[in-house]
Amino acid sequence: MEANFNLLAYIFLLAAVILSLITLWRSNRFTSPLAQAALIMSFASLTLALVLRSITAGRLPLATLYEFALLFAWGILLFYLISRRMIKSDLLTVLIALLEVIILSYSNTLSSGPRPLMPALQSIWLQFHVLTAIIAYGAFSLSFCLGLIYLLKEKGYEGIGASVLPSLAKLDNLLHWSVAVGFPFMTLVLITGAVWAEEVWGRWWGWDPKETWALITWLIYAAYLHARKTYGWRGKRAAIMAIVGFLAVLFTLFGVSLLLPGAHSYV
Numbered sequence: 001m002e003a004n005f006n007l008l009a010y011i012f013l014l015a016a017v018i019l020s021l022i023t024l025w026r027s028n029r030f031t032s033p034l035a036q037a038a039l040i041m042s043f044a045s046l047t048l049a050l051v052l053r054s055i056t057a058g059r060l061p062l063a064t065l066y067e068f069a070l071l072f073a074w075g076i077l078l079f080y081l082i083s084r085r086m087i088k089s090d091l092l093t094v095l096i097a098l099l100e101v102i103i104l105s106y107s108n109t110l111s112s113g114p115r116p117l118m119p120a121l122q123s124i125w126l127q128f129h130v131l132t133a134i135i136a137y138g139a140f141s142l143s144f145c146l147g148l149i150y151l152l153k154e155k156g157y158e159g160i161g162a163s164v165l166p167s168l169a170k171l172d173n174l175l176h177w178s179v180a181v182g183f184p185f186m187t188l189v190l191i192t193g194a195v196w197a198e199e200v201w202g203r204w205w206g207w208d209p210k211e212t213w214a215l216i217t218w219l220i221y222a223a224y225l226h227a228r229k230t231y232g233w234r235g236k237r238a239a240i241m242a243i244v245g246f247l248a249v250l251f252t253l254f255g256v257s258l259l260l261p262g263a264h265s266y267v
Contacts, residue, residue, distance in 0.1 A: 001052050002049050002052040002053050002056065003049075003112075005045045005046070005048045005049035005052065006045070006046070006049045006070070006104070008041075008042075008045040009042045009043075009045035009046040009049065009073075009104065010042075010101070010104050010105075012038045012039070012041045012042035012045060013038070013039070013042045013097050013100045013101050013104065014097075014101060015034075015035075015038040016035045016036075016038035016039045016042065016093060016097040017094060017097045017098055017101060019031045019032070019034050019035035019038060020032070020035045020090050020091075020093040020094040020097060021094060023035065023090045024090050024091065024094065032090055032093075035090070035093050035097075036084070036093070038097075039077060039080065039081070039093065039096070039097065040081065042077065042100070043074070043077040043078070043081060046070065046073060046074050046077065047074065049070065050070060050071065050074060053067065053070075053114065056114055057114035060127060062126060062127060062130040062131075063126075064110070064111070065110055065254075065257055066107055066110040066111060066112045068130065068253070069103055069104070069106060069107035069110065070104075070107060071130070071134050072103060072134065072137055072138075072253065073100050073103045073104055073107070074134070075134040075135065075137060075138030075141070076096065076099060076100060076103075076137075076138050076141040076142070077096070077100065078138055079138040079139055079141065079142045079178070080092070080093075080096045080142060083142055083174065083178070086174055086177075087146075087166055087170070087171075087174055089149065089165060089166065091149055091152070091165065092145055092146070092149060095145040095148060095149070096141075096142075096145055099141060099144075099145070106254070123196055123199055123200065125192050125195050125196035125199060126196055128188070128192045129189060129192040129193050129196055132185045132186075132188040132189050132192060133185075133186075133189045135181075135182070135185040136182045136183070136185035136186040136188075136189055137182070137249055137253070138182070139178045139179070139181045139182030139185070140178070140179070140182045140186075140221070140242075140245060140246050140249050141246060141249075142178040143175050143178040143179045143182070143242040143245070143246065144242055144243055144245075144246035146171055146174055146175040146178065146239075146242070147175055147238075147239035147240065147241075147242035147243045147246075148239075148243065149165060149171060150168065150171045150172065150175065150235070150236070150239040151236065151239050151240075152165075153165045153166075153168055153171060154168060154235070154236060154239075168235065172234050172235060172238060172239075175238060175239065175242055176228060176234075176238070179221055179224055179225065179242060179245075180225065182221070183218075183221050183222070183225060186217065186218050186221060187218065189214060189218075190214060190215065190218055193211065193214065197211075209256045210252060210256045210257070213248065213251060213252040213255075213256050214252050216248055216252075217245060217248040217249055217252050220241065220244060220245040220248055221245050223241065224238060224241040224242065224245065227241070
């Protein structure tokens with residue numbers, strides 16, 4: 001059943017991509033609401049898949065890279081649905097749906113069988129660590145998409161038909177909001193990770209590749225917030241920093257696991 005719900009979520013995401021692209025090409029009153037409904041159904045399907053996996057495994061789905069990829073996709077959709085109250089853009093729908101399709105496509109290449117928790121993962125701090133990461137990375141995903149939209153808007157792209165992009169000021173403010181929400185949780189990711197590491201390995205910090213890249217990610221977003229508050233950085237520079245920060249997120253999550261083996265290689 002879990003696999004069926006994952007497949008259903010994937011199908012709804014593909015439908016959202018197609019419907020949103022149709023809306024951007026030739027806006028009408030049907031395709032945009034249908035695209036939103038498809039994303040909502042995808043979120044519901046993914047939620048059911050995660051619940052079923054928890055029941056099957058007898059634990060929260062936090063232990064493998066496959067499970068984290070599903071949670072990552074779930075967190076992105078959650079923040080997208082929250083942001084719909086503040087911004088309605090078919091281009092944002094396209095970008096979010098495409099990002100979701102890429103993540104779920106990648107998850108399908110990973111080993112998906114549930115397995116018992118190894119000793120290093122049998123800690124309450126793991127749950128806090130992963131759950132705070134889901135919130136942080138979901139918010140940063142939204143800022144990434146908003147950064148791309150900002151750059152397109154600045155270059156003169158205004159949308160097609162009735163699908164008009166929000167103003168640059170609104171995009172910049174919402175981008176800042178998403179980073180400001182994600183950053184405290186990213187800070188908690190580092191703190192809970194350090195506590196977990198001390199409990200499991202007897203040290204707070206070991207410069208493991210994933211630890212190092214998580215710190216690099218934190219520094220990028222810290223620099224963004226500092227530059228905005230101290231030097232008034234807004235607009236294009238802020239959008240570029242949000243994009244770079246999210247690329248660091250992706251490398252931390254997936255690139256490190258594939259290219260830089262370390263203590264987190266099992267995740």
